[in-house]
Amino acid sequence: MRLPLVTPSGPPGPWTRPSRFDRNLIVIGGGAAGLVSAYIAAAVKAKVTLVEKGRMGGDCLNYGCVPSKALIRAARAAEDVRQAGAYGIGAGKPKVAFDKVMARVRDVIARIEPHDSVERYEGLGVEVLQGHARLVDPWTVEVTLKDGGTQRLTSRAIVLATGAAPVIPPVRGIDNVHPLTSDSLWDAMDGRRHPPARLVVLGGGPIGCELSQAFQRLGSQVTQVEMEHRLLVREDPEVSAHVETVLTRQGVRVLTGSRAEGFGVEHGEKWIEVADAAGTRRIGFDEIVVATGRAARTEGFGLEELGIAAGKVIETDAYLETLHPSIFVAGDAAGPYQFTHAAAHQAWFAAVNALFGGLKRFRANYRALPAVTFTDPEVARVGMTEAEARDAAIGVDVTRYNLAELDRAIVDGAADGFVKVLTRRGGDRIVGATIVGPHAGELLAEFTLAMKHGIGLNKLLGTVHAYPTLAEANKYAAGAWRRANVNPTLLSLLERFHSWRRG
Numbered sequence: 001m002r003l004p005l006v007t008p009s010g011p012p013g014p015w016t017r018p019s020r021f022d023r024n025l026i027v028i029g030g031g032a033a034g035l036v037s038a039y040i041a042a043a044v045k046a047k048v049t050l051v052e053k054g055r056m057g058g059d060c061l062n063y064g065c066v067p068s069k070a071l072i073r074a075a076r077a078a079e080d081v082r083q084a085g086a087y088g089i090g091a092g093k094p095k096v097a098f099d100k101v102m103a104r105v106r107d108v109i110a111r112i113e114p115h116d117s118v119e120r121y122e123g124l125g126v127e128v129l130q131g132h133a134r135l136v137d138p139w140t141v142e143v144t145l146k147d148g149g150t151q152r153l154t155s156r157a158i159v160l161a162t163g164a165a166p167v168i169p170p171v172r173g174i175d176n177v178h179p180l181t182s183d184s185l186w187d188a189m190d191g192r193r194h195p196p197a198r199l200v201v202l203g204g205g206p207i208g209c210e211l212s213q214a215f216q217r218l219g220s221q222v223t224q225v226e227m228e229h230r231l232l233v234r235e236d237p238e239v240s241a242h243v244e245t246v247l248t249r250q251g252v253r254v255l256t257g258s259r260a261e262g263f264g265v266e267h268g269e270k271w272i273e274v275a276d277a278a279g280t281r282r283i284g285f286d287e288i289v290v291a292t293g294r295a296a297r298t299e300g301f302g303l304e305e306l307g308i309a310a311g312k313v314i315e316t317d318a319y320l321e322t323l324h325p326s327i328f329v330a331g332d333a334a335g336p337y338q339f340t341h342a343a344a345h346q347a348w349f350a351a352v353n354a355l356f357g358g359l360k361r362f363r364a365n366y367r368a369l370p371a372v373t374f375t376d377p378e379v380a381r382v383g384m385t386e387a388e389a390r391d392a393a394i395g396v397d398v399t400r401y402n403l404a405e406l407d408r409a410i411v412d413g414a415a416d417g418f419v420k421v422l423t424r425r426g427g428d429r430i431v432g433a434t435i436v437g438p439h440a441g442e443l444l445a446e447f448t449l450a451m452k453h454g455i456g457l458n459k460l461l462g463t464v465h466a467y468p469t470l471a472e473a474n475k476y477a478a479g480a481w482r483r484a485n486v487n488p489t490l491l492s493l494l495e496r497f498h499s500w501r502r503g
């Protein structure tokens with residue numbers, strides 16, 4: 001007999017909790033969040049099934065981090081050819097074989113693919129099903145298998161790691177110009193001998209800035225349109241200004257404070273209508289990439305039927321649990337941070353809470369979560385910006401060190417950027433660090449470690465950094481903080497001590 005379920009820890013619903021389950025965990029989605037959730041479950045000997053409807057590895061491997069970073073690497077090679085004259089090497093206009101650039105992008109994906117493959121995960125003890133998963137009730141998942149047939153599975157817990165998809169803003173006429181997104185861009189560019197001659201990039205966030213610079217360097221004339229008054233709005237204004245200056249210097253036409261009002265095609269030419277403070281104008285283009293944000297995939301897998309609310313993300317509590325105590329969410333689907341490392345980080349909380357929540361639960365913690373924009377120079381940050389510290393009413397001291405002073409940066413001809421550290425007023429505890437510069441993403445790791453483990457700037461300053469490295473910038477930033485925070489009484493005492501020692 002099926003009884004309506006009412007449990008003290010769950011919402012009422014017309015579902016019967018099975019008396020036994022054939023699995024401990026079902027994970028829906030084989031991107032970063034799903035793979036790590038499944039791996040953790042298998043590592044602790046739980047019986048776990050991972051269901052992926054598309055390509056294993058999800059967005060990061062197939063449409064996101066990996067292809068974009070491979071494209072950026074090729075774009076840097078082109079820029080190196082352009083800038084070689086500065087090092088006494090014959091420079092010139094790079095000859096970009098765009099089809100070969102895209103072939104390398106494909107090759108890079110293929111070389112990383114085995115890390116996320118069905119074979120690898122089965123070898124780790126995860127059962128992998130390739131098909132579309134749908135929630136039937138809080139413990140049952142129906143899988144429509146790719147090679148035909150359906151399978152019903154029951155599990156004590158489920159992790160939704162279903163990711164996010166690009167959002168196309170509802171601007172008049174946008175469908176008529178067939179906008180590309182990060183999902184469609186790679187296939188659309190594959191095999192082309194030339195990059196689009198005139199490319200519009202809609203959006204001034206990290207993805208928009210990375211793609212704008214890469215395509216400009218590979219030979220497109222890029223127009224980047226952003227309705228906010230600056231690029232990278234989550235960063236401090238000086239960071240936005242720095243990136244805008246660099247992009248503009250490299251030829252990108254950056255239009256901030258500019259809203260896309262409409263799209264159309266006239267005499268075979270596509271156009272975008274852009275409105276800014278000066279009025280409205282039309283700009284012709286050949287291709288457009290929309291990078292205006294990504295929202296959780298929410299349709300077609302049973303969320304509504306189970307009453308799970310979802311908008312830009314699927315709603316969870318601090319433990320990544322939905323209103324159903326058996327269903328958890330991780331990664332882009334849970335948000336708010338749309339990074340691969342955030343997805344992997346959340347996966348630990350979702351999997352552990354799903355498997356052991358009855359014994360102990362862990363709140364997902366994002367305090368030392370790094371974020372990197374892979375423009376050149378890179379923008380890397382951990383912790384708060386100045387504006388965030390101000391909003392949170394946290395008094396901070398701001399210390400800045402310019403790469404123009406750093407020997408290694410001068411040697412490399414890359415002395416363009418800075419390290420900025422926010423410390424709690426009067427102490428050396430790091431509240432946030434931003435680095436703009438070459439390899440900023442790598443350099444940030446030291447600050448991330450420091451923040452995570454409560455290591456202050458004094459300890460960073462007391463750590464030997466090899467010469468000449470870019471990492472010395474972190475130590476010099478700590479030194480600048482130290483100099484600004486020296487106790488004047490102590491200094492005058494020292495002066496008197498040394499004067500006394502001279503006799």
Ligand SMILES: Cc1cc2nc3c(=O)[nH]c(=O)nc-3n(C[C@H](O)[C@H](O)[C@H](O)COP(=O)(O)OP(=O)(O)OC[C@H]3O[C@@H](n4cnc5c(N)ncnc54)[C@H](O)[C@@H]3O)c2cc1C
Nearest residue numbers: 029031032033053058059060064133163331332338339340
């Ligand atoms: C252009 C671009 C560049 C990026 N660069 C970076 C970067 O440099 N660094 C970084 O950290 N992040 C980057 N990101 C973000 C990163 O790709 C995502 O944060 C990450 O992929 C999120 O992983 P996920 O597992 O949450 O979701 P996804 O990778 O999207 O995986 C979700 C998976 O679930 C599957 N799925 C969905 N519904 C079902 C269903 N019903 N049944 C079965 N399977 C289902 C999907 O097919 C998909 O494979 C970038 C993103 C883009 C678009």
